[in-house]
Amino acid sequence: xxxxxxxxxxxxxxxxxxxxxxxxxxxxxxxxxxxxxxxxxxxxxxxxxxxxxxxxxxxxxxxxxxxxxxxxxxxxxxxxxxxxxxxxxxxxxxxxxxxxxxxxxxxxxxxxxxxxxxxxxxxxxxxxxxxxxxxxxxxxxxxxxxxxxxxxxxxxxxxxxxxxxxxxxxxxxxxxxxxxxxxxxxxxxxxxxxxxxxxxxxxxxxxxxxxxxxxxxxxxxxxxxxxxxxxxxxxxxxxxxxxxxxxxxxxxxxxxxxxxxxxxxxxxxxxxxxxxxxxxxxxxxxxxxxxxxxxxxxxxxxxxxxxxxxxxxxxxxxxxxxxxxxxxxxxxxxxxxxxxxxxxxxxxxxxxxxxxxxxxxxxxxx
Amino acid sequence: xxxxxxxxxxxxxxxxxxxxxxxxxxxxxxxxxxxxxxxxxxxxxxxxxxxxxxxxxxxxxxxxxxxxxxxxxxxxxxxxxxxxxxxxxxxxxx
Numbered sequence: 206x207x208x209x210x211x212x213x214x215x216x217x218x219x220x221x222x223x224x225x226x227x228x229x230x231x232x233x234x235x236x237x238x239x240x241x242x243x244x245x246x247x248x249x250x251x252x253x254x255x256x257x258x259x260x261x262x263x264x265x266x267x268x269x270x271x272x273x274x275x276x277x278x279x280x281x282x283x284x285x286x287x288x289x290x291x292x293x294x295x296x297x298x299x300x301x302x303x304x305x306x307x308x309x310x311x312x313x314x315x316x317x318x319x320x321x322x323x324x325x326x327x328x329x330x331x332x333x334x335x336x337x338x339x340x341x342x343x344x345x346x347x348x349x350x351x352x353x354x355x356x357x358x359x360x361x362x363x364x365x366x367x368x369x370x371x372x373x374x375x376x377x378x379x380x381x382x383x384x385x386x387x388x389x390x391x392x393x394x395x396x397x398x399x400x401x402x403x404x405x406x407x408x409x410x411x412x413x414x415x416x417x418x419x420x421x422x423x424x425x426x427x428x429x430x431x432x433x434x435x436x437x438x439x440x441x442x443x444x445x446x447x448x449x450x451x452x453x454x455x456x457x458x459x460x461x462x463x464x465x466x467x468x469x470x471x472x473x474x475x476x477x478x479x480x481x482x483x484x485x486x487x488x489x490x491x492x493x494x495x496x497x498x499x500x501x502x503x504x505x506x507x508x509x510x511x512x513x514x515x516x517x518x519x520x521x522x523x524x525x526x527x528x529x530x531x532x533x534x535x536x537x538x539x540x541x542x543x544x545x546x547x548x549x550x551x552x553x554x555x556x557x558x559x560x561x562x563x564x565x566x567x568x569x570x571x
Numbered sequence: 572x573x574x575x576x577x578x579x580x581x582x583x584x585x586x587x588x589x590x591x592x593x594x595x596x597x598x599x600x601x602x603x604x605x606x607x608x609x610x611x612x613x614x615x616x617x618x619x620x621x622x623x624x625x626x627x628x629x630x631x632x633x634x635x636x637x638x639x640x641x642x643x644x645x646x647x648x649x650x651x652x653x654x655x656x657x658x659x660x661x662x663x664x665x
Contacts, residue, residue: 245591249591257591257592257594260591260592261591261596261607264591265596265605267589268587268588268597268598268605269598271598272600275600
C-alpha cells in the first residue's frame with residue numbers, strides 16, 4: 206500500500222498538517238495522490254513549509270498540469286466543431302468540467318483525459334460521430350452496432366494528441382443507466398473561463414464521481430476533494446439526488462462511497478446519508494472497505510478488475526446485472542476488439558483463459 | 572513610446588508561469604521548456620509587466636541598493652534574454 210502522507214490527509218481534511226520529515230517521500234506521495242495544487246496552495250498560504258527546491262518542483266508540476274488542461278479544453282472545442290456538421294452534441298464529464306465549476310482555477314484538479322457524454326439523440330448516426338472524431342479507427346460501424354445493442358457503454362478515441370473517453374452511458378457501471386434521457390435533458394450549459402460547455406446537473410455529477418471512486422478503488426486522495434467541493438459549493442437538491450440514486454438501484458455504492466469520503470475527510474455531508482444494509486452492503490465493504498482505500502497505484506494495480514463487480518451491487522437490477530455478468534464472462538469478440546483488448550487475428554479462447562485468471566486473482570478479497 | 576501607466580511588457584499567452592516563494596517558474600508551451608527566475612529576476616519581471624519601463628526602473632532603483640547604471644544594464648540584459656527566449660514581449664502600442 207502506498208497510503209497518502211499523513212500531512213496530505215490533514216490538508217485534505219482542513220487540519221494542521223503533520224510534520225514532513227522526508228520531503229522526497231512527501232513529494233512522491235503528493236504526485237501519486239494527485240494533490241499538487243492543494244499542497245502548493247498550502248505552501249503559498251504558509252500552512253506548510255517546504256524547501257525552495259520542493260516548492261519549485263511543485264510549481265513546475267502545477268504548470269504541467271495547467272498545460273495539459275489547456276490542451277483538454279482545446280480538445281473539447283475541437284470535438285464540438287467536428288461534431289457540429291453531424292448535428293451531435295456532447296456534455297463534458299468529470300475532469301475539466303468538475304474543475305471549472307467547483308475549483309478556483311486551471312490545473313487545480315488533476316486529470317489525465319477528457320470524458321464526454323454523447324447526446325443519446327446522436328446514437329442513430331454513431332458511425333458518423335466516431336468517424337468525425339477519430340477517423341483512423343476504422344471500426345465505427347462496429348461501435349454503432351454494439352451501442353445499438355447496449356453492449357458498449359464507452360469507447361476510447363484519439364482526438365489529436367488527447368485521449369477522449371466517449372461515454373454512451375453516463376454512469377458507465379456496466380448495467381445501463383435507466384435515466385439516460387433525464388441525464389441528458391437535465392444537463393446544463395455553463396460559461397467558464399475557457400468557453401461554454403454542457404455539464405451534468407450537480408446531483409448527477411456527484412453520483413458519477415462517487416461511482417468513479419469505486420472504479421479506482423478509492424486509491425487516490427485527490428478525487429475525494431471533488432466530493433468535498435461539490436458538497437460545499439453546489440446547491441444540491443437532496444430529494445432529487447435520492448430519487449435519482451434509488452431509480453438506478455445504486456444506493457449501496459453511492460451512499461457507502463459518500464460515507465467513506467466524508468468520514469475520511471471528517472466533513473459533514475450536509476444531509477442524513479442513507480446507510481444501506483444487507484448482502485450487497487456487506488459485499489461492498491469486503492471489496493471497497495476502509496482497509497483497501499487510499500492505497501495509491503499499488504492498490505489499483507493489484508485489483509484492476511474490481512470495477513466489474515460494481516454492477517452486482519445494484520439493487521432491483523437482477524436482469525441487467527445477469528446480462529452484464531454474461532457480457533463480462535463471455536464478452537463478444539467485437540467488444541474486445543473495439544476496446545483494444547484483443548488484436549484482430551489473436552485467439553479469442555486464449556484471451557478468455559488469461560482474462561479469467563487475471564479476474565479471479567484481482568477479485569480475491571485482501 | 573510607452574503610454575504612461577501601462578506596462579511595457581507582458582508574458583505571452585503561450586507562456587504559463589507561477590510564482591513560488593518569490594521566485595518564478597515559467598513553461599513555454601511552444602518549446603515545452605521550463606525556465607526559472609530567482610527572486611530578483613521574478614521581481615523585475617513582475618514590475619515590468621505591471622508598470623511602464625521607466626517606472627519599473629525607478630522603483631527597482633529605490634528598492635535595491637545598487638548603482639542605477641548597473642541596475643539599468645541588468646534590467647536591459649534580463650529583458651533582452653527573456654524577449655529572445657519568447658518569455659516576455661513588448662506590449663503593442665495603441
